[in-house]
Amino acid sequence: MRTSIATVSLSGSLTEKLTAASRAGFDGVEIFENDLLASPLTPEEIRERCADLGLTVDLYQPMRDIEAVPEEEFRRNLRRARHKFELMRRLGADTVLVCSSVHPLAIDDDALAAEQLSRLADLARESGIRVAYEALAWGRHVSTYDHAWHIVESAGHPALGTCLDSFHILSRGSDPKGIEDIPGEKIFFLQLADAPLLAMDVLQWSRHYRCFPGQGGFDVAGLVGHVLRAGYDGPLSLEVFNDVFRQAEAGPTAVDAHRSLLVLQEALGVAELPAPVVPTxxxxxxxxxxxxxxxxxxxxxxxxxxxxxxxxxxxxxxxxxxxxxxxxxxxxxxxxxxxxxxxxxxxxxxxxxxxxxxxxxxxxxxxxxxxxxxxxxxxxxxxxxxxxxxxxxxxxxxxxxxxxxxTGQEPQAAGVRRIDHLALVQPWHQFDEATLFHRAVLGLAAQESVDVADPYGLLRSRAVTSADGGVRIALSVGAAPADDTVHAQHIALATDDVVAAARRLREAGGPLLPMPANYYDDLAARFDFADGELATYRELGILYDRDAYGEFRHCYTRTVGRVFFELVQRDGGYRGYGAQNAPVRLAAQHAARRLTDG
Amino acid sequence: MRTSIATVSLSGSLTEKLTAASRAGFDGVEIFENDLLASPLTPEEIRERCADLGLTVDLYQPMRDIEAVPEEEFRRNLRRARHKFELMRRLGADTVLVCSSVHPLAIDDDALAAEQLSRLADLARESGIRVAYEALAWGRHVSTYDHAWHIVESAGHPALGTCLDSFHILSRGSDPKGIEDIPGEKIFFLQLADAPLLAMDVLQWSRHYRCFPGQGGFDVAGLVGHVLRAGYDGPLSLEVFNDVFRQAEAGPTAVDAHRSLLVLQEALGVAELPAPVVPTxxxxxxxxxxxxxxxxxxxxxxxxxxxxxxxxxxxxxxxxxxxxxxxxxxxxxxxxxxxxxxxxxxxxxxxxxxxxxxxxxxxxxxxxxxxxxxxxxxxxxxxxxxxxxxxxxxxxxxxxxxxxxxTGQEPQAAGVRRIDHLALVQPWHQFDEATLFHRAVLGLAAQESVDVADPYGLLRSRAVTSADGGVRIALSVGAAPADDTVHAQHIALATDDVVAAARRLREAGGPLLPMPANYYDDLAARFDFADGELATYRELGILYDRDAYGEFRHCYTRTVGRVFFELVQRDGGYRGYGAQNAPVRLAAQHAARRLTDG
The missing domain is CATH 3.10.180.10 (2,3-Dihydroxybiphenyl 1,2-Dioxygenase, domain 1)
Known part of the structure; x- marks a missing residue:
């Protein structure tokens, strides 16, 4: 299927956005009005630039607050539309997105909405343009896709169809099955966005937290399935904006975006990709x-x-x-x-x-x-x-x-068996991208993400793993750019006896990271230990955690450059990574660094 | 009144937090358990450090998931509590915060909760400790302050009282008037936090968006008034955590925090400050x-x-x-x-x-x-x-x-009348602090904050003004640290005729910032202009906006270092700052910079 992306999904100037979309392999773009307004290029130059880059202009968006208003207001809106249709002619765009009105003057009158949208479509048709009417989740009177479709249907105008947007549909909790009742040729456009499942005001949710399909909690693929069964044959187009993408570089974001559509098409069986080969x-x-x-x-x-x-x-x-x-x-x-x-x-x-x-x-x-x-x-x-x-x-x-x-040298019998996991700190705007990459490209499963309090900021962490735990990678990200000598990468080494391994490390002069005594007083309050066990942990800086499956004991070396090592002992099928202890470890690392620096 | 702050409200190591609290003038602190666990100082050393800094340890917090559980579980909890009470003795803390349980095993049984809290209080009393029971807004069975008080009251234990937290009370929409029915001596502690009015999951809201009193949308002062009328005479204590403070330096955050309590006390009439002198x-x-x-x-x-x-x-x-x-x-x-x-x-x-x-x-x-x-x-x-x-x-x-x-030189008759406003980009973690400062210290009124899309990130902007507009300062902040040659400060100059002023500027070889032609096509679509008016704006790079009160015309110079100038013409009482046009201006500045940089 053809793929497209709204320019608002990428950061930078319009030129930078178009270049990034083209390089990432998109077939077309939605031109977001504000990007055009702010561009020094004329519409003709933008059209030409798109053609040079192999991009079609699939949509011009958005027109707002058009329909279901008093006649005088509507005439002003038609005047505005006339200007925009002329602009679209120069731009080479033949479909315009009209969002359901949020205007305080909008009237709750479907017949009036249909009548005015018809008149808009008359005007559009004169310029060879189609009008795609979409229900915003926070529209004043029209906020669901079936309501928007009902108005389009009753207008019965050939140049008027509907635009479906997965965010607006799924954020409202609407059942997307009804999409199959819409004739495919009346679905003029399909915009896709995912989002984490947050209980929050839908407008804020939409403006700041959208993400690419497969990175949030919506069943975007399921929705697209309904749209395809309805007979839609237009592009799959991404319209995603959030606070992170606005600051990230356009190039990697566009690649991340296009990857999400490839994975989506694979899930739907409409694109064939080489099968995943899960590392062992x-x-x-x-x-x-x-x-x-x-x-x-x-x-x-x-x-x-x-x-x-x-x-x-x-x-x-x-x-x-x-x-x-x-x-x-x-x-x-x-x-x-x-x-x-x-x-x-x-x-x-x-x-x-x-x-x-x-x-x-x-x-x-x-x-x-x-x-x-x-x-x-x-x-x-x-x-x-x-x-x-x-x-x-x-x-x-x-x-x-x-x-x-x-070399002829043999490893000592130090008890390190294998690499348990690798912990990779991600650039701060690439957390969702990294998760999708490891999931889709490597075939690893993503675990729940958890918040970890560092003394100087909050970290978000999420593991991606193979089914048998042979490969475990813990991805983490700070809330803003941070010093990577503190939030360093680390290599966790599996051992069957972390006490023996830590002791040998210390005896060999290895730089064990000391842990605060107060931590052990707290362990004593929380758990029963065998005689002397806690004293041993305290002596060696070993941390302890427990989950429903088993126990976890681990300790750390000091940081060398931007990397440090962890010794871990998993017992009884413990599944985690000691996230409970991460704040203490992070504080200890900061303290060790202060000692070194000062 | 005495003031206190929870260590979790400040970033850094425990030592850094204590130093910052003391320097900002707080009388005491709440020690957050995780800060203590992660500290290399022993409880005795922390006690001593606090004493040296003139800080009392007003609260140890929190104990969680204590009450209303099966007997066997409760015995484990008592064992845990015994450890914590011993720790508090070493620390010199005599009040402990117990949060209402969120544990899956917790039973919906007020009598059981009261009975177990009584037994906990028995144990506490042996160590000279008081238990302050607080309803978390997301507590499993106890989530409102009156419910928590009902349990405390029915327990009738001298070492058991309640802790009130403005966030937990106001975020639930509870009526704080009922606080006056609680005997003051049974209110063992008062925690204060404000928050912006967001429609979102209360746990996420609490964890990431709290702010200091006067910086959010809650009537914190009103709540404190009820608490004081109930007879409470303990400290006013701040417990605020959000993603920004975690990364900001502790020193300025502590000052901001203490300032918020001073303003709160002034509003309540319990502290006298020199009266505000509003600049003219x-x-x-x-x-x-x-x-x-x-x-x-x-x-x-x-x-x-x-x-x-x-x-x-x-x-x-x-x-x-x-x-x-x-x-x-x-x-x-x-x-x-x-x-x-x-x-x-x-x-x-x-x-x-x-x-x-x-x-x-x-x-x-x-x-x-x-x-x-x-x-x-x-x-x-x-x-x-x-x-x-x-x-x-x-x-x-x-x-x-x-x-x-x-010097003897006279200003030319260039039509600049006065400074209309100053636009100050704030360090990215100081937006709320700056607003409170300008409001409380200078007596300016804060306007609504608006989002402005820059091509490379989102900006938040908010004006603080004197009543007659004699002083107008527009504060803005990016979503993350950014390049300040782009997000520069600027000085806006008022003129009665921006066209004439812009023309003179250009004729004098002044560096007018050019605006994209597409912007003017959009203006033509949105507004009716007199013949030639729009052509003049287009020629001179003048932007146009309109609000319910009047019209605004403005243009910009290029940036010199980290500052640029704006010429503005306000007509008919226009109140804004052309925020609608800011994305176009920002894009034009980026474009100009790209040209300059090469």
Whole structure:
């Protein structure tokens, strides 16, 4: 199906918006009136720009407060419409959106509304324009799609149809099934937006919290199904505005937007994408650093050994159990200091995983960095983290491991078994995008998001996981841009005995993050522990949590650059990530940093 | 009355919070449990720190999910409470907040709740502690203050009282009059918070949108009046949390908080402050700049003449009509580049105005910069702008004008009459604070706030004005930190004929900001103009607006550093600021900047 996006959904000048929409693969745009008014381009120039970019102008929007008003007022509205239809002629737009009136003078009279909309449609038809009438959820007298359709139907005018908007329909709790009773050719346009399920004033909800389909709580795909069954054959068009997108760069937002429509079409069976290939585990995490020493010290203390070295590049492989960490001291292209740059995901079908990612607009990375390297399927996640699809130790497939030469060193028996999860702080305007990416591109399941209080701001956090927990990624985001040496990425390492692991770490001179004593007094108030257990946790800075399934014990290293490590012990099927303890950990990190800085 | 603040209302470590509360003049604090847990200080050290800072620990909070549960569960809760009471003993806190239960196991049984709360109070009394039971607005079975009081009353325990919280009471729409039926000595604590009137889920509303009294839509003072008439004699304590305060610096937030309580007490007649002295006009605006040339060019083109020069400092006075602009090329203490640093406000009683500002915690600036200068009463606004209280041309009072020597130049007859308004972009977390400051300290009236769409983010804007419009300040704020060369301050100059003024500006080579042609096509669609009128506006970049009272015509100069000028013509009592046109102006500024930047 054709895809379209309203210019109001993207930030920047009209030119920037059009360029971003085109690059992301949209077929057309809705031109939002205010974007046109503020543009230095004439309507003809905008038309030309769209044509150059391969975009059709699918809708001009909106006209407001037109119908069901006293005759004198309506004449003024027709005068206004005449100007706008002339503008649309210059712009090359043949459909105009008319929103149901919110005007205090609007009269609750469907016959009058139908009559005046007919007269508007007469005028429109003279210019070859169609009028798409839409019920705003907060319209004064017309606020539901069936009411708007009833008026359109009774007007019976060939140039008058209806526009359906998933937000206005689903936010009202209307049953979208009735859409199938509308003849497809009378559905002149379809606007799509999702939104989180919030109990709030619908106008505020609409203006500030809309998101792309699949990122909120509405069944947008279900609604589109009804619209398609009604026979609609126009574009799927996104009209989404929220406070975050207004400040985010247009390019990534447009990609996120188009991805959401691809996923929606796949769900509806109207587009075929390469099937998802769910990763089964974490092959490695890759740190880039200008100075390998501090990282090597922490890894050594954690029981990692430098088991192999890249044949041609300054990259070391450190291993403990099945946990593998690459330390790359080569020219770090994108990042300064020490940070998490890449993740290797074990994949049943690396090439297939990359094909799906590419089809879903993920930037594909070069398969070979050097001619002698093993070919690797890799893409970039929205936050810039490189994702490698790996087939470690599967002789039938090329493996990244072949690029490495063993050093002969063996991991110590330190009890680290594997990477439990990776925690990735997202750029502050990319949280929903990251969730959709990991869900749709990688086939991971998104868990509920939780709020975490940092001493200097609120964080939102949400895990994406594979069914068996082989891959767990915790995404988090601050309420505004923040210092990433505090909100650092981290690598959590699974162990069967966190006490033993923490003790070994400390004995090896590893930088355990100390936890406040008051935290342990609170644990004592909340839980019964065996004799000495709490004293041990207190001594080692081990945190404790419990859920309906089991128990969780974990501790942290201090931060190196923009990354730190966690040792975790999950027992009895505990499903969480210790979010309950995150405020204490964050405060401890701030305190440690204050000590270091000052 | 004594004032207190909950540590959760401020950002940072517990130590930072306590310091900020003390410096802002609070008498005590509520210690929020999570702040204590995350602190490296022991309870004894916190107690000592508070004592050193002159703060009492008025409340420990909160204990949750205590009452109306099965016996076995309740015994666990008592065990938990025993730990907390011991902690409170170490901390020196004698009152604990118990919130009505939200636990799924909680039973709808007031008698059981009363009985268990009594047993909790027995235990508390042993440690010299009082239990203050509060109804959360979203409590499972107890969600109103009168219900909570009914349970406390029927328990009849001397160590059990109630805690009232203005948010929980007013957000439910409860009538606070019934508070007067509660014996004052049974009101153990009073927590105050305001909030904007939003139709949204009360838990989300509470967690993210609370603000200080006088900054929202609740009648907090009215509620406190009922509480005082009931005989309450404890502290007025603020418990406010929202997403902005969590990221803002604790120091300014604490000052803002304490100011809100001072204003509240004044409204209630329980504190006497120096009376407000409402300014009657704008004496001057002061620009600081490292390079006077570009500013002088614009001012000259606007019809300003350099009429006087400071006797001892590199400050020029430029004047046109009653509009005076100081251009200061001296060492600009706080700002880089060209910006608006100070505003002179005509005051009927400059010393009285400064006394009120000081009483309301505004930093007072030195009265004399140099021994030969006229004494000046001045304070700093929250955004750092210096406010001078002036008595221009009133021989009975010292005047800033006496420091200036006339150059002999006369203003051209360019038609600029006075400064119409000043537009000040606020640091992004200080919008509510700025509004309260201008309202309470200066006695200006705050208008409704409006949203303005900038191409790269949403702005919120709100004017504060004197009754006759002699002083008008438009405050605005972005949704996140932004580039202040785009969201610059501006000075709007009143003229009786904006067309003539704009034309003169252009002829004098002044940098008029060009407006897009599409804007004028839209004006033609919306309004009837006399022949040629619109063509003139189009030619000169004049924008047009109309409200119920009159008409507004305005145009802009390009930005110099972080400041630009507006020429405005108000006719027939127009009250606004052309907010309708702001998106077009902002887009034009972005476009002009792109041209300049290359």
């Amino acid at each position: 585990g974490v092959a490695f995490a890759e740190l880039v650093t200008p100075d390998a020493e501090p990282v090597a010290e922490v890894l050594g203390a954690l029981g990692f050994a430098r088991t192999a070295r890249h044949r041609s590049k300054p990259v070391d492989l450190w291993q403990a159990g099945e946990a593998r960490i690459l330390v790359n001291t080569g020219p770090a292209a994108r990042r300064d200091g020490t940070g998490l740059a890449a993740i290797g995901l074990e994949s049943p079908d690396p090439a297939g995983a990359a094909r799906r990612a590419e089809a879903l607009l993920a930037p594909v990375l070069p398969r070979r960095r050097a001619s002698e390297d093993a070919p690797l399927d890799a893409v970039a996640a929205p936050d810039g983290t490189e994702l490698f699809f790996c087939a470690t130790d599967r002789p039938e497939l090329p493996s990244w491991r072949a690029d490495f030469e063993d | 006009g704008v004496a001057f605006a002061e620009l600081v700049t490292p390079d006077a040339e570009p500013v002088a060019e614009v001012l000259g083109a606007l019809g300003f003449a350099r009429t006087a020069r400071h006797r001892s400092k590199p400050v020029d006075l430029w004047q046109a009509g009653e509009a005076r602009i100081l251009v200061n090329t001296g060492p600009a203490a706080r700002r880089d580049g060209t910006g608006l640093a100070a505003i002179g406000l005509e005051s009927p009683d400059p010393a009285g105005a400064a006394r009120r500002a000081e009483a309301l915690l505004a930093p007072v600036l030195p009265r004399r910069r140099a021994s030969e200068d006229a004494p000046l009463d001045a304070v700093a606004a929250p955004d750092g702008t210096e406010l001078f209280f002036c008595a221009t041309d009133r021989p009975e009072l010292p005047s800033w004008r006496a420091d200036f020597e006339d």
